[in-house]
Amino acid sequence: MNSESVPRSFWSRRMIPIQISIFFMIVYVLECLVIIVQSSLTVVRLGREWVQVKRLSPVDMILTSLGICRFCQLWSSMLFNFFSYFHPHYVFWYFGIVWEFTNTLSFWLTSLLAIFYCVKVSSFSHTIFLWLKWRIVKLVPWLLLGSLLISCVSIIFSAIRNHIRIQLNSMRHFPRNSTVTERLETFLHRYSIYHQGIVLALPFLLFLASTVLLMASLSQHMRQMKHHHTGLSSASLKAPATALRSLAIFLIFFTSYFLTILISILGALIDKKSWYWVWEAVIYAIVSIHSTSLMLSSPTLKRVFKVRCWGLEAA
Template sequence: MPSFPILFFMVIFSLVSLAAVLQNGFMVTFLGREWLRCGTLPAGDMMVACLVTSRLCLHGISILNNLVNFFGFCYRTRYLDIFWDFVNTLTFWLTAWLSVFYCLKISTFAHPVFFWLKWRISRSVPRLLLSALFFGVLSATSTAVGNAVTIQTITSESVHGNCTLSHSIITFHRWYFFWHSLMMWLTPLLLFLGSIILLMFSLYRHMEQMRGCMLGPCDSSTQAHTVALRSLSFFFIFYVLHVLTQFISRVQLITIWNPWYWVKETVLYAGIFLHSMVLLLSSPKLRKVLKTWFSDLCCL
């Protein structure tokens, strides 16, 4: 029988995951319908649509993976781990590219290279989405190779009865997936951080120019900078926490019967849910549709 802390955080995790599935499902439904109706989407909405779709899959896989682990079907989680790694890496890269997109579209630097990137970014969105998909496939392939080597080593140990291999298996699994995570997740984290720093510097320069021109502090450019920074900075905290926690869990395995496992799961997926909520509330179209839906529900 699970202890009370485990049950408590399991319930919180389940509620957060259910809310996230409903939230991302709403965004996927609306943006997907717009995509089918118009045949295309603005570049920013296209990236958001792909991101919330990947997050919907990520929440669904996390629920399924935890249920399978909890009920003792551990041998089946190897395939779920590969799919989870694919979607998790895909989500990281989509989030990083979305931050780069916001940075280039909103920042007001006068350098020719920046102008060229600003002009090219909307046309490059399909390529950015394909690159995120490529890194997701690469990550899943790396995970599959690591799992295959681990299983082969365990099989060899059981055949030869060599007990010294147990420590080697643990060490290999720990450090292989540590470097795997470092290579797959650190680069999008640095892109994310760079986008935030550039946006902050752009906002600072813009505010200085406005003071020199004796303009008010509430122009559209300032508001765009503020909204983007609020969204990116908020999620960056959870992004860093997510990456660090995954690194730690790669090195120090935490079982599903440890309360800290469910604390970690709750915090991580709550952070992703809250960032999706910020994206939802930052979009006038999505806000309007959500308000209409709530109004219709209240009238029933």
């Protein structure tokens, strides 16, 4: 979903069969509900952990914040998409603003999670890494606050941009102002593309750098283990190999999500106006898989799932 791309009316979309649109609309809703349930379970379970032990690990703090963020993001996405799809002549910019804010915040929180794992797990001996390894746990609350503040600042410009666009739309019926209005709208559209692209690209590049560094560190560690311990069993290499596979999956799906959002902002490569619900279903299928991988990155949640699965097997 992109707050800048308000879809056309329901009855004007006849480039694909209506049955296909309805099918992917249902798929999109189911995906959103799955992510909402995942986010709710994450927040409830980690919140209960915080109540019981009066503390949360840095990873669980990030995941709790991300769960709350995703919960709000998915509800704002559904409200914006359905309202603007069935009522195209109204501007539901406030839902779009909420979605844009939560989407930006989710990017920063995901990059923060990648940075934390990179600092704690990687075996680099550089002075900066050693200093961060010692300080990162205490820095996480401040980094969470910083992510929130950056997202708030970025959304202020989006709110001002939307307010100006609404004022320009109200001036369309003045013939003398039509040329000026069109030029201002073109400028705002280009500014919106650059603004959203930069806002999302910065945390994504931090995520990409952190993940690649961590994968390089794990690969180096595996090579050293094989070289210095020639008789090492395959079981000893299983943990780093599994971590590498998990990181690769995490990298692929978050990169896919970034690219789909970027394409959505640019409005390129596909005809979103005729394939609107297909595109939304693709985006949130990626988000669903990404949310699942995030849940499994928490030791607390994995321990809960193992206990539940063991209880089901025993029953």
